[in-house]
Amino acid sequence: MAMIEPxxxxxxxxxxxxxxxSFRLGYDFRTQLELKTMLLPAVFLIFLFDFTPxxxxxxxxxxxxxxxxxxxxxxxxxxxxxHFKRLFTNFQFWPMIRNTLGINLLGAAVSIxxxxxxxxxxxxxxxxxxxxxxxxxxYLPHFLSWVIFGGLFITxxxxxxxxxxxxxxxxxxxxxLQFLADPKYFWGVAIATxxxxxxxxxxxxxxxxxxxxxQSLHEAAAIDGAxxxxxxxxxxxPGILPTLMVLVIFAVSGMLNNNFTQIYVLQNxxxxxxxxxxxxxxxxxxxxxxxxxxxxxxxxxxxxxxxILLVSSNWVSNKITKTxxx
Amino acid sequence: MVGGNHAGERLFNGLTIxxxxxxxxMTVYPFWFSVISSFNSGxxxxxGPVFLWPREFTFASWKAVLSDQGILYAxxxxxxxxxxxxxxSILYTSMFAYAFSRPYLRRKAFYITIGFISMYFSGGxxxxxxxxxxxxxxxxxxxxxxxxxxxxxxNVIIFNANYKGIPEALFESAKMDGxxxxxIFFQIVLPLSKPVLAALSVFTAVNIxxxxxxxxxYTQSTDLQTLQYLIxxxxxxxxxxxxxxxxNNGTNLAVANLLNNTGGVGAVTARTIELAAMVIASLPMIIxxxxxxxxxVKGVLLGSVKG
Numbered sequence: 001m002a003m004i005e006p007x008x009x010x011x012x013x014x015x016x017x018x019x020x021x022s023f024r025l026g027y028d029f030r031t032q033l034e035l036k037t038m039l040l041p042a043v044f045l046i047f048l049f050d051f052t053p054x055x056x057x058x059x060x061x062x063x064x065x066x067x068x069x070x071x072x073x074x075x076x077x078x079x080x081x082x083h084f085k086r087l088f089t090n091f092q093f094w095p096m097i098r099n100t101l102g103i104n105l106l107g108a109a110v111s112i113x114x115x116x117x118x119x120x121x122x123x124x125x126x127x128x129x130x131x132x133x134x135x136x137x138x139y140l141p142h143f144l145s146w147v148i149f150g151g152l153f154i155t156x157x158x159x160x161x162x163x164x165x166x167x168x169x170x171x172x173x174x175x176x177l178q179f180l181a182d183p184k185y186f187w188g189v190a191i192a193t194x195x196x197x198x199x200x201x202x203x204x205x206x207x208x209x210x211x212x213x214x215q216s217l218h219e220a221a222a223i224d225g226a227x228x229x230x231x232x233x234x235x236x237x238p239g240i241l242p243t244l245m246v247l248v249i250f251a252v253s254g255m256l257n258n259n260f261t262q263i264y265v266l267q268n269x270x271x272x273x274x275x276x277x278x279x280x281x282x283x284x285x286x287x288x289x290x291x292x293x294x295x296x297x298x299x300x301x302x303x304x305x306x307x308i309l310l311v312s313s314n315w316v317s318n319k320i321t322k323t324x325x326x
Numbered sequence: 327m328v329g330g331n332h333a334g335e336r337l338f339n340g341l342t343i344x345x346x347x348x349x350x351x352m353t354v355y356p357f358w359f360s361v362i363s364s365f366n367s368g369x370x371x372x373x374g375p376v377f378l379w380p381r382e383f384t385f386a387s388w389k390a391v392l393s394d395q396g397i398l399y400a401x402x403x404x405x406x407x408x409x410x411x412x413x414x415s416i417l418y419t420s421m422f423a424y425a426f427s428r429p430y431l432r433r434k435a436f437y438i439t440i441g442f443i444s445m446y447f448s449g450g451x452x453x454x455x456x457x458x459x460x461x462x463x464x465x466x467x468x469x470x471x472x473x474x475x476x477x478x479x480x481n482v483i484i485f486n487a488n489y490k491g492i493p494e495a496l497f498e499s500a501k502m503d504g505x506x507x508x509x510i511f512f513q514i515v516l517p518l519s520k521p522v523l524a525a526l527s528v529f530t531a532v533n534i535x536x537x538x539x540x541x542x543x544y545t546q547s548t549d550l551q552t553l554q555y556l557i558x559x560x561x562x563x564x565x566x567x568x569x570x571x572x573x574n575n576g577t578n579l580a581v582a583n584l585l586n587n588t589g590g591v592g593a594v595t596a597r598t599i600e601l602a603a604m605v606i607a608s609l610p611m612i613i614x615x616x617x618x619x620x621x622x623v624k625g626v627l628l629g630s631v632k633g
Contacts, residue, residue, distance in 0.1 A: 032430075032431065032432060034506055034507035034508060035425040035428060035431055035507055036425075038421045038422065038424060038425040038507065038508075038511070039421075039422055039425045039426070039437065041418045041421070041422070041475070041476070042418050042419065042421075042422035042476045042482075043422075043437070043440065045418070045472075045473075045475055045476035046440055046441075046444045046476060047440075048461075049454075049457070049472075049473045049476075050443070050444040050447075050448065051440075051443075051444070052449075052457055053448065053449025053450070053453035053454045053456070053457050054447065054448075054449050054453070055449075055453070056449045056450075056452065056453020056454075056456050056457065057449055057450075057453060059452065059453070059456075070456060070459070070460040073456065118349070121342045121345060121346070122346070124338070124339075124342055125342060125343070125346070126339075130343070130346075133350075134346045134349070134350060135619075136616060136619060137350045137353055137354055138349060138350065138353050139615065139619065140353055140354065140357065140612070140615075141353060143532055143608075143611045143612065143614075143615045144357075144536075144608050144611065144612075145535070145536030145537075145538070145554050145607075145608070146536070147536070147538055147554045147555075147557050147558045147561070147604075147607075148554075148557065148604045148607060148608050149356075150561075151557065151558075151561045151600065151604050152356040152357065152359075152360050152604065153356065154561060154565070155359075155360065155363075155597070155600075155601065156356055156359065160375075161375065162359060162375040162377075165374065165375055196352065196353065199349070199353075200353070227334070227335075228335070228338065229338070260539070261538070261539065264542075265558065265561070268562075268565055279451075282450070282451050282452070283451060283542075283543075286451055286452045286455070287451070287452075287455060287543060292452050292456075295450075295451065295452045296450065296452045296453060299449075299450030299451060299452060299453075300450065302450075303447065303448065303450065307446060307447075310446070
């Protein structure tokens with residue numbers, strides 16, 4: 001009896017431990033095997049392609065040289081914040097920040113009201129067929145790549161292009177404007193092409209939000225004698241405020257995220273003073289000049305600030321309008 | 327119908343329609359301009375731009391582009407990549423979203439966490455470049471496929487919102503009849519999600535077709551160039567030609583050949599080649615999008631404008 005007792009308790013304990021372990025590791029998998037296998041490919045891809053590169057951020061704090069290979073990410077010597085210090089004192093740094101913020105902020109300041117206005121007007125169109133035609137046509141540029149859309153505009157804005165041709169013949173200018181060879185026009189070109197490319201597409205969100213506005217509010221306002229303009233102002237706009245707020249949050253949090261695909265197409269050596277943005281600079285220092293550590297440092301700084309912007313703009317929006325992303 | 331003066335109402339309507347027509351012209355004209363220019367004789371274009379219709383109509387530029395081996399091969403790379411990635415990534419993403427949308431899925435918080443981290447944090451360009459090298463994907467066709475096989479958590483959110491619209495009773499009765507999760511997914515959920523499948527497939531296809539970043543960052547062989555990348559090089563060398571008045575840029579064989587073959591001023595010039603290539607490269611997407619358009623509102627907005 002005395003011999004058996006500890007044995008069974010040990011067995012019991014063993015079983016309990018095993019059960020606990022299996023609960024942690026295997027239980028979920030066994031009971032929901034099918035669901036788990038459905039999740040598996042995506043989880044694997046997220047870990048491999050989204051999470052593994054996060055180790056690479058170590059390069060920002062190290063003296064990494066491309067010849068070291070992947071192992072070098074871990075074995076290279078630490079050098080603290082030296083790359084960040086060098087970055088902030090680099091003469092190219094502040095112009096690059098100015099271009100990034102300038103193109104993004106002015107771009108948002110132009111495109112959000114324009115898109116809203118476009119959606120408001122489109123919403124007022126009675127004929128649904130005409131509305132559908134307008135929408136289909138204005139979606140077109142969204143489906144063209146920046147290489148093609150940018151390429152079209154490079155051709156149009158060329159010194160012998162159609163825009164200069166018209167301006168010359170209509171007598172607005174005496175000599176062709178160097179739209180893409182002169183830094184002072186670059187922001188304008190970037191913002192205008194950006195606006196035109198996504199105007200129709202961006203309006204989808206607003207239109208959907210407008211469709212969700214309570215129709216009885218419109219009727220009540222109409223009975224109270226509000227004309228179409230008044231109703232637009234006092235019913236439609238307040239109704240889509242949450243959507244508008246979400247788009248503003250996106251614009252603010254994406255402030256440091258220039259559209260690389262757009263800028264890179266329009267960029268050339270002549271307009272570089274106005275067209276060098278963070279993303280193109282990272283590409284240039286990293287992949288063309290092989291300064292992996294500095295390029296990673298810029299990328300990391302950008303991500304950190306972008307996250308701060310996202311969280312704080314969301315916080316402000318929650319405070320002011322009680323709506324936000326999370 | 328509505329109170330207010332009728333003249334004002336009519337003026338407003340007329341003005342709105344006028345603005346819309348103007349906008350449509352502004353949107354379509356650049357594209358139309360490149361179409362007619364690509365059909366115009368290149369030498370003739372030097373005298374000044376065409377406006378509404380080609381002055382000297384010719385297929386020469388289109389023929390030059392469509393018979394160029396480099397461009398055809400790039401089109402093949404781009405098209406095969408687009409088809410493979412769209413099919414697989416929609417399958418993986420919708421499947422992930424289905425499992426994710428089941429209320430009884432255990433450890434859901436884990437999937438939400440990794441999903442959001444993947445949306446907002448990234449290593450950035452250089453660490454990704456290192457990863458591609460490490461995995462042996464650098465300068466390989468697989469770099470066009472593997473990294474984009476999962477469509478991202480944003481698409482999962484959209485799928486998830488759409489699955490919520492399927493009545494729970496359907497799942498329960500299927501379960502009771504002993505259907506496996508896979509059977510439920512393939513025979514009930516997917517057929518009921520056609521609008522969102524169509525919409526997200528189009529978005530994925532457009533993104534992949536239009537991508538040139540992967541070529542720019544992760545490849546160097548000339549036989550891995552995508553169509554967009556080739557056109558980008560074409561545009562850049564044309565600018566270089568205009569800026570420096572030298573014809574051969576030499577860094578890119580396909581482009582250099584194409585430009586050299588058409589060096590002289592004749593029916594075909596570097597400019598018309600570029601325009602014809604741009605028009606041809608955008609045709610598949612232009613043909614595709616009107617078909618998917620009716621699904622946009624139904625499929626995508628339900629998911630994205632919840633707030």
